Amino acid sequence: MNPVPVRIAGMGLVSALGAGRGHVAARMRAGDVGLHRLTSVDTPLAERIPVSQVVGLDIDPSAPRNDALATHAVMQALAEAGLAPNTPEVAAAALLVGSITGDSNLSEARYRRKVEQSGAVPCVTIDPPAGRIAARLAEALGVRGPILTSCSACTSSANAMLTAVHMLRVGRVPRVVVVGTDVLTATLIHGFESLMLLDAGGCRPFDRTRKGIQVGEAAGAVVLELADLDGARDDAPGGSVLLLGGASRCDPFHMTASSPDGSGGEAVMRAACAQSGVDPSDVVAIKAHGTGTPDNDAAEGHAMQRVFGEAVPPFASLKRYLGHTMGAAGTVELVAFLGCLQAGFVPACAGFAEEDPEVGVAPLRQHAPFGGGTVMLNYFGFGGNSVSLLVRMPRGEVRP
């Protein structure tokens, strides 16, 4: 028996391409990419490293930037789900957050002030990890159900969605709000620079000349509920978007790289299909992780071929459009990808031009028409973290 699917009742998105998945999908269809000059962080790297920074929002620089992004995304998702903060429906919900940066931008700013005031190297105090974002959000929204923050590298919010699915299936709560949020920080940008993983020209996922990632910030939110078990409503044309399930695994090959032969990625994709009651041959499109680093993309390409053989479904990475949004990528890329599918297309893999024999498979060069079916979304992170999700999109006109 297949597990009970989960309905995505509402979605929200704030990204370098703007806010709202319809708007973001339209910009992706037009071929826009969210590359900007870095202004939210004071660093000399801003001169030569473009980033996917959220622009156009009025954010108080002295306030937690993650709170601002997350709140925007959550309010969109709640509205689409027909919910409002501080109501009994939201009070009964759980709130799960995926993030790695927390209040790091505040830590950096405070330390910078200390340094400038003292002219020396003072003691660093680090702000709380992302847990405090969830606590503040819960207070603001009136959530009184379970609260949990996943800080698991670039799969943080993808893992949070899986926990939400479990939570719904065991009947712990009637609905779950999941938000992934991460912001640009000096530590993040210089850290990836130290690993020589930044591409100053913007990322080129799966391309033969790819050099590295394009760091970004964003927030994505979803409201999840158990699907209508009457069946007709959710399976019919124009029915709901269903999160069928997924899997999470650890590929213990290396702290900063997946198994080169793709075995780690294969394991999580196969487990996700098994957990979701999906045969790989039913997958019609894939949202790849596709960071643009030589190692990740080669391993991911091999993993897809190990699962799908010669018939790898059309796939694309969204990172040239949105940047690598770290722990937020789970919800951010899910919402953006589903926005494109709902608009009737599988997005092209922006930044890709030349096939790499080392990868062995090529992503979409142009947008492809989409008419419904089951799609796979893959996420990989430092520490071997791997998550694969399966979503079923209804045919024809769709609603959230």
Next chain:
Amino acid sequence: MKVLAAWSLWPDPPATPGADFRVPDLAPLEAKYVPQRPRRVGRHARLTLVGAAACVAEAPAPIPGNRTGIYLGSGIGNAAEEALVVEQVVGMVAGVTPGPASPVHFANSVSNSATFYAARVTGATGPNVVVSQEEVSFEGALMAADLALRAGEIDCALVGGVDEYLVAREGTYLRIDLPADTVLGEGSGWLLVARAGPGAAGTPGAQGEILASVQIPGGVRAGGDAPDAWEQVAAIATAARRDGEAVTILPGVRVDAAAAAALAARLPGARVQTYLDRCGTFATAVALGIAGCFRPGVASGLFVHVSRCRLGVAAVVLRRTPLEWPEATPAPARVSPGNPSPAPTCSGGKEGSRPCG
């Protein structure tokens, strides 16, 4: 969840009364449980590695690698590594340190670096999740593991609570909002749990069962506990309590003697057993309190751990049962994927040797 093994690393008492608690030299434990410890990892990762590896070594049988998840709760995470990178990066940008950032320190500062190494050492390659939810981080990890077990995603989970002592005490206070005169501590507490089923607590090798883990909204930011918070906790414990069963209340972070007494008054015959006075206060001290219930010499019975955080009251109700060990059979060699070195052998841990399956 049934508890298959538990292991806890407690700090030493401070030489000076009223001083903070610190875990002594980790090297002897690493030599025993993590003979090929990754080089250049920080203290948070070392505490995590020792705890996870020792807990697996205490298990009655080898863990099913890809069906075992690691769920780590940590209130402040690897703050020391993060601080180092902030110092390098911001100091460089401000012109007071040479820079650039160290790639090793940056990689180690990633939130899940400790659990990655734990996966390599133990061979637990299922979900690898770090939960950081202030003072209920361990309870959050326990909840995530319980959900994954009940949903059938995994068969076993290593659930840990680890926080390191920061020499810059200000950082700890800032992170978990404690009064500045709080005696701080550090530690690493772990449970190996499996899905509960009929008679789970009587399963050979099971040492007990986690019966409930709840968050009762309220908390310091909401103006105090929910009016019936202790009633709710008492009701859960009463429902779980067997006739004549001893009940022990374990007061955790922010639960003072008066609050513990208020709960005890609702559970006839319950006694209060403090433990923060033996490890100091830290965000995941609860992991020591709970894993400590399974130490040798602790009598069977029902245990109720309560703590307060800004979100409300958190309670964990568990039962410790008399040990029932399977007959000893040779343990197969356990080799972790990606790591050619044998994983720690099941030779008994800090708290004494036991036969293993």
